[in-house]
Amino acid sequence: LALRHGGGAAAPHRARPAAASSASSSSSASSGDGGASARAPDTSLFVPVPLKPGLGGAAEEDVGAELTRPLDKGEVLKNLNKFYKRKEIQRLGAENGLDARLFHQAFISFRKYIMESSSVSADLHIILNDICCGFVLLGHVDDLFPFFLRHAKQIFPMLDCMDDLRKISDLRLPPNWYPDARAIQRKIIFHAGPTNSGKTYHAIQRFLSAKSGIYCGPLKLLAHEIFQKSNDANVPCDLVTGEERVFANEDARQAPHVACTIEMCSTNTPYEVAVIDEIQMIRDPARGWAWTRALLGLCAEEIHVCGEPAAIDLVTELMYTTGEEVEVRNYKRLTPLTVLDYALESLDNLRPGDCIVCFSKNDIYSVSRQIEARGLECAVIYGSLPPGTKLEQAKKFNDPDDPCKILVATDAIGMGLNLCIRRIIFNSIVKPTVNEKGEKEIDSITTSQALQIAGRAGRFGSSFKQGEVTTMHRDDLVQLKEILSDAVPPVKAAGLHPTPEQIEMFAYHLPDATLSNLIDIFVSLSQVDGMYFVCNIDDFKFLADMIQHIPLNLRSRYVFCTAPLNRKEPFVCTTLLKFARQFSRNEPLTFNWLCRHTKWPLAAPKNIKELVHLEAVHDVFDLYLWLSYRFMDMFPDAVLVRDIQKKLDDIIQIGVCNITKLIRASQSAAAPGTAEAVSEDFPLSRTEKDARVASDRHGAASTEALSIAVEAAGLRRAKNSRPSRLGSRQEDVKSYGRGSLANRLLREGLLTQEMLRQLESEWQDQHRNGRYGFGSKRDDQHSSKETRKKRK
Numbered sequence: 001l002a003l004r005h006g007g008g009a010a011a012p013h014r015a016r017p018a019a020a021s022s023a024s025s026s027s028s029a030s031s032g033d034g035g036a037s038a039r040a041p042d043t044s045l046f047v048p049v050p051l052k053p054g055l056g057g058a059a060e061e062d063v064g065a066e067l068t069r070p071l072d073k074g075e076v077l078k079n080l081n082k083f084y085k086r087k088e089i090q091r092l093g094a095e096n097g098l099d100a101r102l103f104h105q106a107f108i109s110f111r112k113y114i115m116e117s118s119s120v121s122a123d124l125h126i127i128l129n130d131i132c133c134g135f136v137l138l139g140h141v142d143d144l145f146p147f148f149l150r151h152a153k154q155i156f157p158m159l160d161c162m163d164d165l166r167k168i169s170d171l172r173l174p175p176n177w178y179p180d181a182r183a184i185q186r187k188i189i190f191h192a193g194p195t196n197s198g199k200t201y202h203a204i205q206r207f208l209s210a211k212s213g214i215y216c217g218p219l220k221l222l223a224h225e226i227f228q229k230s231n232d233a234n235v236p237c238d239l240v241t242g243e244e245r246v247f248a249n250e251d252a253r254q255a256p257h258v259a260c261t262i263e264m265c266s267t268n269t270p271y272e273v274a275v276i277d278e279i280q281m282i283r284d285p286a287r288g289w290a291w292t293r294a295l296l297g298l299c300a301e302e303i304h305v306c307g308e309p310a311a312i313d314l315v316t317e318l319m320y321t322t323g324e325e326v327e328v329r330n331y332k333r334l335t336p337l338t339v340l341d342y343a344l345e346s347l348d349n350l351r352p353g354d355c356i357v358c359f360s361k362n363d364i365y366s367v368s369r370q371i372e373a374r375g376l377e378c379a380v381i382y383g384s385l386p387p388g389t390k391l392e393q394a395k396k397f398n399d400p401d402d403p404c405k406i407l408v409a410t411d412a413i414g415m416g417l418n419l420c421i422r423r424i425i426f427n428s429i430v431k432p433t434v435n436e437k438g439e440k441e442i443d444s445i446t447t448s449q450a451l452q453i454a455g456r457a458g459r460f461g462s463s464f465k466q467g468e469v470t471t472m473h474r475d476d477l478v479q480l481k482e483i484l485s486d487a488v489p490p491v492k493a494a495g496l497h498p499t500p501e502q503i504e505m506f507a508y509h510l511p512d513a514t515l516s517n518l519i520d521i522f523v524s525l526s527q528v529d530g531m532y533f534v535c536n537i538d539d540f541k542f543l544a545d546m547i548q549h550i551p552l553n554l555r556s557r558y559v560f561c562t563a564p565l566n567r568k569e570p571f572v573c574t575t576l577l578k579f580a581r582q583f584s585r586n587e588p589l590t591f592n593w594l595c596r597h598t599k600w601p602l603a604a605p606k607n608i609k610e611l612v613h614l615e616a617v618h619d620v621f622d623l624y625l626w627l628s629y630r631f632m633d634m635f636p637d638a639v640l641v642r643d644i645q646k647k648l649d650d651i652i653q654i655g656v657c658n659i660t661k662l663i664r665a666s667q668s669a670a671a672p673g674t675a676e677a678v679s680e681d682f683p684l685s686r687t688e689k690d691a692r693v694a695s696d697r698h699g700a701a702s703t704e705a706l707s708i709a710v711e712a713a714g715l716r717r718a719k720n721s722r723p724s725r726l727g728s729r730q731e732d733v734k735s736y737g738r739g740s741l742a743n744r745l746l747r748e749g750l751l752t753q754e755m756l757r758q759l760e761s762e763w764q765d766q767h768r769n770g771r772y773g774f775g776s777k778r779d780d781q782h783s784s785k786e787t788r789k790k791r792k
Contacts, residue, residue: 041162042524043101048109048155049512053117068129073115075132080111083141083148092145097159098152106152113151123147158521161509168505169526171496171534175322178267178297187302188319190279192309193331195455196467202329203275203304208235210273210302212256216265216294217277218287221387221416226259240264242564243625244642262290267297274300278415279307279315280448280491285536288495292532295494296322308448311491317531318494334460339484340470343477344425347371352405353422353464356472357453359410359431359445365608365663367427368408372660377402380656381409381417384566386618388649389656394419400463411445414452423468424457426450429476429483444479447486454484495535498522500558507554515557516544542567547580556583559630565623571616576623583634591637594624600644605655607665614652621645 083089084107093103114120120128124147131141153159175182191199207213208230215226220241227246230237236248240260248255262276276298282291295305295318305315309330316326344350347370358364364382371378379397381390390412397407398420411431413419430442431449445453458467469484471477498519506518513521519541523534543561552560560580565572578597582589594600598617605611621641628635655662 040099041158041521043099045517045520045524046102046156046158047513047517048105049157051109051113051151051155053113068126071125071128072132076128077111077115079128079131079141080107080114080144083144084111086141089142089145089148093149093152096149096152097162102152102156102159106148106155109155110148110151157510157512164509165506165521166525166527168502169498169522171526171528171532173529174292174496174532175296180268180270180299181297182322184299184301186298186300186322186324188315188324188326189302189304190312190315190326190328191304191306191331192312192328194308194333195452196335196337196459197331197333198460199329199331200275200277200306202331203277203306204229206302206304207257207273207275208233210257210271212271213273213275214257214265214269214271214298214300215259215275215277216262216298217259218262218281219416220261221390222277223259223261224387225416225418230257230259243622243629244638245629262294263287265294265298267293267299269299271298271300273302273304274298275304275306277306279305280311281307282311282314282494283491284495286539287535288533289497289535290495292318292494292496308488308491310448310488314491314494314531321531333455335458335465335467337454337458337467337469339454339481340423340468341477343471343474345472345474347374350374350376350406351422353420354405354425355407355409355413355419355421355423355456356425356427357409357411357413358427361410363427364408364410365659369660369663371406371408376406377404378406378408379404380659381407381412383410383412384612384615384619385412385656386615386645386649386652388646389653390417392653393656411449411453413456414449418459419456420459420462420464421457421467422464423470424454426453426469426471426476426480428473429471429480445483447483448488450480450483451488493531493533496528496532497535497537498526500555503558504554514544514548515554515561516541516548519544539567543576546573546577550577550580550584552580552584556631560627563623563626565619569616569619571613572619572623575620579623579627583631586634588633589624589635591640594621594637594641595644602648602651604651605662607669608659608662609666611652611655611659611662614648614655618645618648618652621648 090100090103093106098106114124114128119125127143127147131143158165189203191203193199204215204226207215207226215223217223217226220243223239223241227237227239231248235257236255237257237259238248238255239246240258242261242264247253248257265274274294276291276294279291279295282288282295284291295303295315305311312326312328316328319326347367350371356367358367361382364380368378368380379393381393385393393407394417396402396404398418407413407419407421429445429450431445433441433443454469455467457469458464469480471480502522503515503518506522507513510518510521519537523537526534528534540561543563543565544557547557547560560576560583563576565576567573575597579589582593598620600617602614602617605614621644624635624641625638625645628638628641632638
């Protein structure tokens with residue numbers, strides 16, 4: 001995975017304004033122009049190294065006391081405080097790299113060291129004695145500065161090597177890191193076009209016809225697809241992902257072609273043709289560095305880049321810095337895609353080939369259950385499902401002889417799966433996200449996301465010659481049209497990430513710093529050209545802090561911290577911790593050890609909670625395989641683990657095929673009046689059927705429970721969310737008050753106008769029938785009058 005440094009020189013590059021910073025404020029780095037002076041470091045990241053007092057020893061104490069006399073600690077303290085307050089001393093400190101923060105911390109440590117030491121060095125002892133005795137000609141408090149500065153550099157070792165650290169973290173010429181690529185003249189061909197335009201197809205045709213080639217994709221599913229196609233076309237091709245290597249040749253000889261996930265591509269092996277798929281992901285705040293590395297570092301005579309036209313300008317500029325020209329080939333969509341003028345509005349209007357796209361698991365569960373309640377079968381695909389299960393669900397949906405004709409999915413269908421979809425239906429156009437502060441937000445999907453998902457309809461070569469796209473709710477349709485008609489913003493910067501070599505060099509200079517602190521200091525000091533940004537390092541730091549107490553060498557610690565896992569899954573994180581602890585003891589993690597930890601064998605899930613746990617266990621097996629690829633001796637049973645992972649995939653498939661039964665089991669186990677047994681921080685389904693089902697099951701009182709649940713969810717999200725891009729909807733909600741709860745729920749997509757009118761109607765029916773719920777009759781009458789006024 002390492003980015004490699006080299007001595008080759010890149011062509012001079014054009015000056016360019018600073019690019020946008022990384023998605024995380026903690027990982028952003030100011031741009032540099034090559035001639036500007038280095039920026040001041042963020043000294044809040046400098047952690048002082050503790051020094052134990054009294055290291056001078058008895059012999060030193062005897063020399064100092066023998067030459068002078070024992071120190072009066074009271075006088076010493078008085079003079080030390082006088083030293084601290086002198087402006088001249090503070091100015092000298094600043095000239096030596098001690099800003100106000102570091103100066104204060106260094107002085108506190110220096111004073112504590114002297115006051116708590118039974119002995120200090122003889123020269124310091126003599127100076128302190130002269131100052132305390134008032135020998136003006138012999139001693140002055142300013143004479144303490146050399147000793148203070150020496151102490152400051154001991155507790156802040158980075159002060160002595162700041163220039164070296166800046167050189168190590170200088171990221172302004174990434175092309176120079178790849179001397180092998182700079183030694184050849186590469187031809188760059190950009191295949192630009194929307195989804196379903198044939199851009200990747202043409203690149204793959206050149207890949208197959210070459211003597212040797214490498215395909216780099218963002219997903220295991222895509223790498224596996226190219227691996228399969230190549231070998232089916234009698235072009236021997238290996239598969240390399242983070243978890244496994246599959247050889248095309250039975251004798252395990254390396255094939256001339258390889259399909260890999262982009263993080264696993266080799267920048268040392270020469271190829272005739274390289275294909276880099278989904279190049280627009282070079283802007284991804286977490287993984288963008290992998291596309292930058294592939295684009296700049298692959299040693300291939302031809303580099304075929306596939307992706308959105310929005311990335312053309314950036315790729316052209318990056319290649320200008322390497323002295324390479326870019327040939328752009330534009331493609332248009334092969335089949336027409338129509339945005340319908342009407343919304344679906346009811347699941348009764350579903351047709352074969354429909355795909356409902358949801359952005360939360362709760363919506364997936366709710367919609368799939370409502371579909372099957374109508375006697376229809378549906379396939380289910382979402383991000384945390386294993387690849388094998390996704391493929392099986394896709395196969396089930398695509399099979400013309402299978403009764404399953406409806407698909408319910410998240411945006412996981414945006415890439416990596418070939419699906420025969422007639423119509424894409426957005427259940428919502430707002431998507432839950434987590435911002436750089438870790439807060440949950442709900443915001444409209446971007447134009448790029450909308451086009452990627454909508455483009456899956458009417459795939460060329462499928463049974464549907466035309467694609468259609470619409471929304472579930474009428475009030476979302478206008479905005480979806482606006483989103484799809486907007487131009488995709490150009491990609492402005494490419495991601496970079498600290499490499500193991502850089503961090504090891506940092507650690508050489510700062511041996512007492514933690515890995516998390518090393519990364520922080522690196523990013524703080526790093527300088528990047530305006531075409532680059534430093535990728536988000538929050539996940540890396542999270543894992544670094546989690547395993548900091550475990551004794552590991554730096555390289556092994558770095559590898560563990562780059563493990564691909566979701567830090568929101570406690571079971572997986574706990575397992576990584578156990579892996580690291582066992583690894584640190586030099587005890588191999590065997591198949592039996594893993595089975596005990598995961599309680600294998602596992603039964604088919606009986607409810608949603610058990611299905612979610614099985615998905616987490618699958619991720620644990622993935623983690624084992626990923627580590628076995630890097631530490632074969634310590635994770636020796638990869639073959640056995642891969643076998644049980646396939647069995648687990650089958651078990652999960654059984655659960656997904658029976659997902660509606662699992663949902664019913666989960667809901668029956670929940671307390672009466674609750675909408676879902678599975679906890680989720682994001683909104684419940686917005687379909688009207690939810691309200692009707694709740695009303696049928698629990699009677700009129702459940703309408704109150706539903707409205708209270710929706711209100712609580714809205715308040716929870718309103719606290720953390722920023723306004724969604726729902727301009728067309730804002731005119732509809734003015735009559736309900738600019739700051740009202742109804743307004744906020746409508747803006748955030750938790751409520752539609754129809755749902756609101758239905759709730760009002762049901763509330764009025766309850767009022768007329770004498771059922772007032774939790775409030776008094778007077779309160780309900782007053783509320784009803786207010787509602788009628790607002791409706792007028």
